[in-house]
Each structure stands twice: as C-alpha cells, then as structure tokens.
Amino acid sequence: MKxxxxxxxxxxxxxxxxxxxxxAAINKKGxxxxxxxxQWKRTAIQSWVDELExxxxxxxAQQTVLAGFSYGAMTAFVAATRQNPSELxxxxxxxxxxxxxxxxxxxxxWLKQIGKRRVADFxxxxxxxxxxxxxxxxxxxxxxxxxxxxxxxxxxxxxxxSSSSIxx
Numbered sequence: 510m511k512x513x514x515x516x517x518x519x520x521x522x523x524x525x526x527x528x529x530x531x532x533a534a535i536n537k538k539g540x541x542x543x544x545x546x547x548q549w550k551r552t553a554i555q556s557w558v559d560e561l562e563x564x565x566x567x568x569x570a571q572q573t574v575l576a577g578f579s580y581g582a583m584t585a586f587v588a589a590t591r592q593n594p595s596e597l598x599x600x601x602x603x604x605x606x607x608x609x610x611x612x613x614x615x616x617x618x619w620l621k622q623i624g625k626r627r628v629a630d631f632x633x634x635x636x637x638x639x640x641x642x643x644x645x646x647x648x649x650x651x652x653x654x655x656x657x658x659x660x661x662x663x664x665x666x667x668x669x670x671s672s673s674s675i676x677x
Contacts, residue, residue: 516581553630
C-alpha cells in the first residue's frame with residue numbers, strides 16, 4: 510500500500526479545512542495517509558521542508574506520494590527535488606517562486622504579508638530548474654478562481670503540466 514504524506518496550507522492544521530474529508534477520500538482509494546504537521550510560526554520554507562523530510566525519511570520513496578496544499582504544496586515540491594517520490598500531488602501550488610516574486614502580478618501587500626525572511630527564502634527557488642529535477646508523475650490541481658487571482662498559476666499548469674485540469 511502506498512503512503513501519502515500530506516502537508517497542509519500555511520498556518521493550518523488537520524482541523525483548519527476539511528482535511529478529514531480529503532484524507533478519507535484518499536484512504537478510500539487505497540492509500541494510507543499521514544498528515545504532516547508543520548511548525549509555521551517564525552519559520553520559512555527550508556524549515557518546512559526539513560520537517561517533511563524527517564517524516565519522509567522513514568518511508569520508502571518508491572511507495573510514497575508527497576502531497577500538499579498551497580505552501581504545503583511548495584514544501585512537497587521542494588522535498589521532491591531532493592528525493593523523488595512515486596508521485597507528487599500539488600493542490601493550489603502557491604505562486605511564490607523566484608519568477609513569481611518578480612512578476613508584475615505580485616502585489617507588494619502580498620509580499621509584506623508573508624514577511625521578509627520568507628520572501629528571501631522563496632526568491633532562491635526557481636521553479637523551472639526545480640521542476641526539471643523531479644522525475645515522478647506530478648499532478649497539479651488548481652481552481653479557476655485561483656487563476657483569476659494569480660494568472661501565473663494557470664500559466665504554470667499550461668506550460669509545465671503534461672495534462673492539467675482547471676476546476677472552476
């Protein structure tokens with residue numbers, strides 16, 4: 510049985526969204542799900558990846574799916590560049606890679622909200638070379654309203670997804 514290591518969104522825990530329903534749906538498909546709690550406060554993506562990798566190291570990568578929502582998706586994505594999982598599931602992959610931070614669509618208020626240290630860490634993450642180092646099946650899940658708010662997300666799906674679905 511494959512294991513799904515699921516990383517929640519920023520400042521979230523298992524009770525924040527309906528993660529229980531998501532986990533139940535994944536379980537129903539025959540996967541074991543491990544919810545990966547992250548210490549979000551006063552930390553940045555390198556700390557989040559380190560936390561995920563501590564749990565990931567206890568699993569066989571060939572039998573493990575890395576999954577995450579938003580910043581959790583970024584965390585799973587970066588972890589997958591270091592040791593390829595069997596699959597990578599990215600739900601609402603946050604648009605905070607180096608290219609995104611330089612985009613004309615990036616509002617200064619968004620940058621201020623996430624903080625200088627996180628912005629500095631994100632600015633070291635270039636999506637394209639990172640994506641090219643991942644050698645597993647990767648699914649990107651994105652909603653139409655997200656694409657309206659962050660057009661770069663839709664472009665990323667079209668450009669880098671072999672088959673992408675946009676859900677309105």
